[in-house]
Amino acid sequence: MLTPQTPPGTIRKFDLARDGEVVANLIEEAFALKNDPDGQIVLIQMRENARRLKQANWVPLTMPALGFVWEVDGRLVGNISVMPYTHNAHRLHLIANVAVDPAFRGRGIGKALVAHALRYSRQVGVRQVWLQVKRDNLVAIRMYQQLGFREDHCLDVWKKSASARSSQTQHYRYPSLYEIRGREFGDWQSQKEWLRLNYPPATRWYSALEFGNLSPWAWLNPLNWVKLIELSQFSLTVGEQLAAVLSFQRTVLRSDNLYIAAPQTSAENEHVSVLLTHFLQENWTGKPLMAEYPTGRAVSGFESSGFTLARTLLWMRAEI
Secondary structure: OOEEOOOOOEEEEOOHHHHHHHHHHHHHHHOOOOOOHHHHHHHHHHHHHHHHHHHHOOOOOOOOOOEEEEEEOOEEEEEEEEEEEEEOOEEEEEEEEEEEOHHHOOOOHHHHHHHHHHHHHHHOOOOEEEEEEEOOOHHHHHHHHHOOOEEEEEEEEEEEOOOOOOOOOOOOOOOOOEEEEEOOHHHHHHHHHHHHHHOOHHHHHHOOOOHHHHOHHHHHOHHHHHHHOOEEEEEEEEOOEEEEEEEEEOOOOOOEEEEEEOOOOOOHHHHHHHHHHHHHHHOOOOOOEEEEEEOOOOHHHHHOOOOEEEEEEEEEEEEO
């Protein structure tokens, strides 16, 4: 059903077969993803799914709204995605891909799409809606604040490109006061608390990692074993004091993931650098890596290990 709106245009439910390729093109242009390998993987899959549905001439009888699109005179010029999640037995929504055709920006279409998504969430009984936005996108942040969103936390996204491994590489020698070993049972309580501070539990539903699987107790459940064999953990000690823990997650995706549990101290940069450098020389397969870490922390530690800051993302939420 088309709903007349102000600004001029109509809003309707997103239809993958009908809209998938157009929306993929819109998102690619709006977020400048032409040279972004990770973004291209998602867009290619979206286009392929749309083509398959068209070729099969098959449409599900009932399908939950995955988002909405905005049309002006029959032309699709705006999009918003609405993705359902469950956290602590509560339903919530993540809104994403708020994109407007450059020729139609400045007319309030993005704001109208977000307002519509919030009304939809309320109608289906969802009371908490989240989104991510680049921290330097002040116009978008201001718009979200006007619609009731509040800042929650901010994470830097660090990336390291693929690299061929060489047996000739000279191994890094860290100071003798330091020791890097496999994570031990006694490390877990400190690691757990540092993880809580660095990766807020409120948004772990979005993570590729089930944080509970980092616990040494996770091996007691055979159902976890398939996922646990994809995890490796390394602890850094200074003297006999635990200083940081690095968790490595192998994935079937383009990048593997790193998670670092470390306290915010004056030595944080050095500790992160030592852990990362040791991992890269002793355990890295050469596959691209991605790590999220609290904004502004351990910056030189990541940079000295060859990581590049890809973006800084602000998490915002609205209670509706």
